Amino acid sequence: MTSEQLAWKIRRHGIEMTHLSGGSHIGAILSVADIIAVLYANILIFDNKNPKWQGRDRFILSKGHAGAAIYAALAENGFFDVEELKTHYANGSRLSGHVSHHLPGIDFSTGSLGHGLSVGAGMAFAMKQNGNTDNRVFVVMGDGECNEGSVWEAAEFANHFRLNNLVAVVDHNKMQSLDYCDKTLEVSPMAKRWEAFGWNVIEIDGHDHSALKEALSAENADKPTVVIANTVKGKGISFMEMDILWHYRFPHDGWEYNCAVNELHKVKPDGVEDIYTPDGCPETTPEPEAGDHTMCLTFKPDYRMGGLE
Numbered sequence: 565m566t567s568e569q570l571a572w573k574i575r576r577h578g579i580e581m582t583h584l585s586g587g588s589h590i591g592a593i594l595s596v597a598d599i600i601a602v603l604y605a606n607i608l609i610f611d612n613k614n615p616k617w618q619g620r621d622r623f624i625l626s627k628g629h630a631g632a633a634i635y636a637a638l639a640e641n642g643f644f645d646v647e648e649l650k651t652h653y654a655n656g657s658r659l660s661g662h663v664s665h666h667l668p669g670i671d672f673s674t675g676s677l678g679h680g681l682s683v684g685a686g687m688a689f690a691m692k693q694n695g696n697t698d699n700r701v702f703v704v705m706g707d708g709e710c711n712e713g714s715v716w717e718a719a720e721f722a723n724h725f726r727l728n729n730l731v732a733v734v735d736h737n738k739m740q741s742l743d744y745c746d747k748t749l750e751v752s753p754m755a756k757r758w759e760a761f762g763w764n765v766i767e768i769d770g771h772d773h774s775a776l777k778e779a780l781s782a783e784n785a786d787k788p789t790v791v792i793a794n795t796v797k798g799k800g801i802s803f804m805e806m807d808i809l810w811h812y813r814f815p816h817d818g819w820e821y822n823c824a825v826n827e828l829h830k831v832k833p834d835g836v837e838d839i840y841t842p843d844g845c846p847e848t849t850p851e852p853e854a855g856d857h858t859m860c861l862t863f864k865p866d867y868r869m870g871g872l873e
C-alpha cells in the first residue's frame with residue numbers, strides 16, 4: 565500500500581471511528597494522518613506477525629489522543645483485524661480512546677502528554693548501549709504538547725548523549741485543545757527552540773509525502789533529529805480545517821458525517837476501497853449554522869470517555 569493510500573484510509577477510519585463512538589480528536593487524527601502513513605508505508609522496520617521482534621524500529625505516538633490514527637495504520641498493516649476498529653472507545657475494547665500498549669504493535673501507552681520523548685530517548689539510549697546500529701526510535705508529538713517541561717528535559721538528554729538514532733516529529737498545526745498554541749502558551753519559534761537544544765532540525769510541509777519521506781530518512785552523524793512538520797488541524801475535511809471545534813466534537817449523524825465522507829471520496833486514490841460507505845453518502849446540504857455552532861459535546865450512552873479528556 566502506498567503512503568497516499570494509507571493516509572486516505574487513516575482519514576476514512578478516523579471519521580468512522582469517532583462517528584461511531586462519539587469519540588473526540590478527529591482534528592488531531594486528520595492532522596497527523598500523513599505523518600503516520602509515511603512512517604508505516606515507507607520508514608519503519610516492523611514485522612506484523614512478530615510485533616515484539618527485537619529488530620524492529622520503535623514508534624511512540626506521544627500525542628496519544630490521536631490514537632485512532634495509529635490503530636488504523638496498524639490494522640491496515642495486518643497487526644489485527646480492520647473490523648476491530650469499530651470497537652474504538654467501547655467498553656472492554658483494546659482500542660481505548662488514548663493509545664494502549666495492550667494492542668500488538670504499540671510500544672508505549674500514551675495520552676498523558678509530555679512523556680513520549682523521555683521514553684523514546686531512553687529507548688534510543690538503550691539501543692546505543694546494546695550496540696544496535698540497525699534501528700531507530702521515532703516519537704510523534706503535538707506542538708501544544710511541547711508546553712510540557714518534560715519534553716525539554718528529554719531534549720537535553722538526547723543532545724547530551726548524541727542520540728542520532730532518535731527522530732522526533734512535531735505535528736505543528738499551531739493549535740491545541742481550546743485555542744491556538746501561541747495564545748495559550750507561546751511555542752514559537754519552534755525550530756529555533758530545538759536548534760538551541762542542540763538538535764538537527766528539518767522543517768517541512770507535514771502533508772507533503774515526498775518531503776516527509778526525505779526528512780524521516782535523513783541521517784545525522786551525532787545529533788538527534790526533529791522534523792517540524794507544518795500541518796493543518798483537521799486536514800482534508802474543509803469545515804474541520806483549523807476550526808478548534810473539531811478538537812473535541814465528533815462527526816454527528818446527518819450533514820457532518822455525510823459531507824466529511826463525501827469530501828474524502830472526491831480525493832480517493834485509485835485502488836482504495838471504502839469498506840463503510842463504498843459509494844459515499846447521500847448529498848446533504850450543510851445546515852446554515854455550519855461553522856458557527858459552539859462546542860457541543862454529546863455523549864453516546866454505551867460508550868465511556870466519549871468527550872473531554
Ligand SMILES: Cc1ncc(C[n+]2csc(CCOP(=O)(O)OP(=O)(O)O)c2C)c(N)n1
Binds near residue numbers: 591627739797
Ligand atoms: C498532561 C496532559 N494535559 C492535558 C491533556 C488534555 N489534552 C488532550 S489533547 C490536548 C491538546 C494537545 O494539543 P497538541 O499537542 O497541539 O495536539 P494536537 O491535537 O493539536 O495535534 C490536551 C491539552 C492531556 N492529554 N495530557
Ligand SMILES: [Mg+2]
Binds near residue numbers: 740
Ligand atoms: Mg497542535
